[in-house]
Amino acid sequence: MPRPIPVIAIAALAALELALVGFAVGTSDVSENYRAYYIERTTGCIDRPAIGSYRLGETLSLSQHEDSAFAKVLACGFGYGQRGGTWLQGNLAKLQFTDPPPSGPLVFEFKATPELYDDQPTQQLTLLANGMTVATIDMSAPAAAVHRIEIGAEITALSQDGLELRFELADTRIDRTRPPDGQRHTLFINWIRLTRN
Amino acid sequence: LHATEITGSAHAGQRLVRDLASLVLLAILATAARYLVYRLAIGDGSLSDYITKICDWDCHWYRGVAYGYDVFPAAGRAGDANWVFFPLFPLLTRLVQMVTGLDWAHAGFVFSNLCGIAAALICRPLLRSERAYWLFAVGLIAGPFSLHFSLPYSEALFILLTLLALRALERSRYVTAGGWGALLSATRVTGVLIGFALVVQAVVDKRRSGLAWAELPRALLTDRRLLLGALLVPIGLIAFMVYLRFHTGDGLAFAHAQIGWSRSVGNPIAKWWATMLTGWPFRDGFGTQTTLGWTAMTAMGLTIALAATGRWAAAVFCAVALLVSMSAGLTSIIRFSTGLAPLGLVLAGAFAFRGWTAVLGHVLGIGAGLVITAAWLLRWNLLV
Numbered sequence: 317m318p319r320p321i322p323v324i325a326i327a328a329l330a331a332l333e334l335a336l337v338g339f340a341v342g343t344s345d346v347s348e349n350y351r352a353y354y355i356e357r358t359t360g361c362i363d364r365p366a367i368g369s370y371r372l373g374e375t376l377s378l379s380q381h382e383d384s385a386f387a388k389v390l391a392c393g394f395g396y397g398q399r400g401g402t403w404l405q406g407n408l409a410k411l412q413f414t415d416p417p418p419s420g421p422l423v424f425e426f427k428a429t430p431e432l433y434d435d436q437p438t439q440q441l442t443l444l445a446n447g448m449t450v451a452t453i454d455m456s457a458p459a460a461a462v463h464r465i466e467i468g469a470e471i472t473a474l475s476q477d478g479l480e481l482r483f484e485l486a487d488t489r490i491d492r493t494r495p496p497d498g499q500r501h502t503l504f505i506n507w508i509r510l511t512r513n
Numbered sequence: 514l515h516a517t518e519i520t521g522s523a524h525a526g527q528r529l530v531r532d533l534a535s536l537v538l539l540a541i542l543a544t545a546a547r548y549l550v551y552r553l554a555i556g557d558g559s560l561s562d563y564i565t566k567i568c569d570w571d572c573h574w575y576r577g578v579a580y581g582y583d584v585f586p587a588a589g590r591a592g593d594a595n596w597v598f599f600p601l602f603p604l605l606t607r608l609v610q611m612v613t614g615l616d617w618a619h620a621g622f623v624f625s626n627l628c629g630i631a632a633a634l635i636c637r638p639l640l641r642s643e644r645a646y647w648l649f650a651v652g653l654i655a656g657p658f659s660l661h662f663s664l665p666y667s668e669a670l671f672i673l674l675t676l677l678a679l680r681a682l683e684r685s686r687y688v689t690a691g692g693w694g695a696l697l698s699a700t701r702v703t704g705v706l707i708g709f710a711l712v713v714q715a716v717v718d719k720r721r722s723g724l725a726w727a728e729l730p731r732a733l734l735t736d737r738r739l740l741l742g743a744l745l746v747p748i749g750l751i752a753f754m755v756y757l758r759f760h761t762g763d764g765l766a767f768a769h770a771q772i773g774w775s776r777s778v779g780n781p782i783a784k785w786w787a788t789m790l791t792g793w794p795f796r797d798g799f800g801t802q803t804t805l806g807w808t809a810m811t812a813m814g815l816t817i818a819l820a821a822t823g824r825w826a827a828a829v830f831c832a833v834a835l836l837v838s839m840s841a842g843l844t845s846i847i848r849f850s851t852g853l854a855p856l857g858l859v860l861a862g863a864f865a866f867r868g869w870t871a872v873l874g875h876v877l878g879i880g881a882g883l884v885i886t887a888a889w890l891l892r893w894n895l896l897v
Contacts, residue, residue: 321737340754340764354769
C-alpha cells in the first residue's frame with residue numbers, strides 16, 4: 317500500500333501554481349507599442365527598427381522579405397512576402413529609410429494592385445512622408461499600376477533621423493477567400509523604390 | 514504461479530522486441546516510400562535532400578525556438594513571433610542535435626521518427642484487438658499523416674505523450690497521467706486539456722466502483738492522487754508562462770502573438786460555420802475552406818464515436834481540444850485533428866471490424882500517406 321500523499325504538499329503545490337500564474341498574468345511589463353498591437357489590438361502596425369542600409373535608387377521586391385532587402389526599410393504593417401509581392405495587412409503600414417537618412421527632394425515609386433470587390437469598387441490610399449500628406453490615390457482599376465510620388469526637400473528636412481513613409485487606407489478589406497477572421501488584406505504591393513528627384 | 518509470471522513476462526518481452534523490430538522496419542519502408550514520392554514529385558536528390566526539403570512551414574519556427582525565443586518580433590516580419598510555439602519539442606530536438614551533431618532537419622527527422630515508433634510501441638493496451646493495434650500502428654508510421662513523424666513538428670511528441678497519459682488513465686494512475694500531462698502542457702497549448710481527461714476518468718472509475726452521483730464531488734475532492742495528478746498537468750504551461758513573463762514581459766505572449774497570424778479567439782461554432790460559407794457558391798477559396806470545415810466535422814464525429822465506445826476521458830479531451838483549436842479559426846484544423854491520437858484509435862477500431870475492412874484501411878491509409886507527402890512537397894498549404 318503506497319503512503320498517502322500529504323495534504324499539505326498538495327495545498328502547497330496549488331498555492332505555488334496560483335502564485336506563479338498570478339505573477340505571469342497579473343504583472344505584465346510591456347511597451348505601449350506591444351500593448352496596442354498584441355493585447356488591445358488597437359493597431360495593426362507594430363514598429364520595429366529596420367535592418368541594414370538602403371541605397372537610393374534601389375528597387376526592393378516585397379516578394380521575399382525576411383532577412384532580405386525588404387527588411388532594410390520595413391517598419392510594420394506588411395504581411396509575409398508572397399509570389400510577386402506582399403499584402404498590407406491593415407489600414408496602416410510604415411516604411412523607414414534611416415540608414416543613411418535621405419535628404420533633398422525625392423521620388424517614391426511603388427507598384428500596387430488594389431483589393432476591389434463589386435461592393436467596394438475603389439480603394440483610397442493616403443501616403444504621408446514624415447507626417448505630411450504627399451499623395452491621396454484613388455484606385456479603381458483592378459490591374460497593378462506604378463505610382464510616382466514626389467517628396468519635397470522641406471519634408472525630408474523635417475526629420476534628422478530619416479524618412480518615414482506611412483500608408484493609410486480608408487478602410488480595411490478582408491480577404492474573401494478566407495473566413496472573416498482571416499488576413500486583413502488591404503493592398504498588394506509588388507515593389508518600392510526611393511530615388512533622388 | 515511464480516513460474517507462470519516469469520513465462521508471461523518473457524512472452525511480453527519477446528512480443529515487445531518483435532513489435533519494435535517490425536515498427537523500425539515499417540518506419541524504414543515508409544521513409545523509403547516517401548523518398549520515392551519525393552523523387553517523383555521533385556526530381557533528383559538524395560535522402561538527405563528529401564529530409565531537408567520536408568523541413569518546411571513551421572519547421573523553421575521550431576528551429577528558431579530551439580535557438581531562443583524572440584525578445585521582440587524581428588524586423589522584416591509581420592507581428593508574428595515564435596512565442597506561440599511551445600518549448601518542449603524544440604528543446605528535445607535541440608538535445609538530439611547536440612548529441613548527434615546533425616543539423617536541425619535531420620535531428621527533427623530522427624526525433625520525430627523515434628517518437629512515432631515509441632507511440633506505436635506503447636499503444637497496444639489502448640486498442641481492443643490485434644487487428645486494430647496494427648491498423649493504428651501502421652497508420653501512425655505509414656498512414657495519411659505519417660509525414661508528421663518525419664518532420665520537426667511537435668505532433669509526434671504530442672501523440673506519444675497523449676498515448677502515455679491515456680495508458681496511465683486506463684490503469685487509474687492519475688499521478689503518472691498528470692506527469693505526462695505536465696510534459697503535454699509544455700508541448701502544445703492544448704496539452705493542458707488532458708486535465709479534463711484525468712477528471713473524467715476519475716468520475717468513470719468511481720462510478721464503476723459503485724459510488725452514487727451524489728457522493729462523487731466529495732470523493733473527487735478528497736482523492737489525493739487525483740488532486741496531485743490534476744495539479745501536475747499545468748506545470749509545463751505555467752513554467753512557459755513564467756519564462757515568457759521574464760523574457761517578453763507578457764506571460765500570455767503565446768496567446769497574444771496569434772494576432773501576428775490574424776487569429777483571434779471567438780465562438781468555435783460560429784467560426785466553423787463562417788468557414789463553411791466562405792466562398793459559397795464555388796468561388797475562390799470555397800474548396801479549401803469547406804475542406805477545413807468538413808475536417809472539423811469529421812473530427813467531431815470521431816470524438817462522438819469515442820464517447821459511444823466508452824472512452825469518455827479521451828472523448829472529452831478531444832472535444833475540448835477541438836473546440837479550443839477551432840476558437841482561433843480553422844486554418845490548421847487538419848494538423849490539429851491529426852495530432853489528437855484518440856481519433857486515430859477509434860478510426861483504427863472501426864476499420865478493424867472485419868478482415869477486408871482492415872485491408873481496406875491499410876490500403877487507403879498508406880495510399881493517402883503517399884499522396885499527402887506529395888502535397889506537402891508541393892507546398893499544399895491545407896496541411897500547414
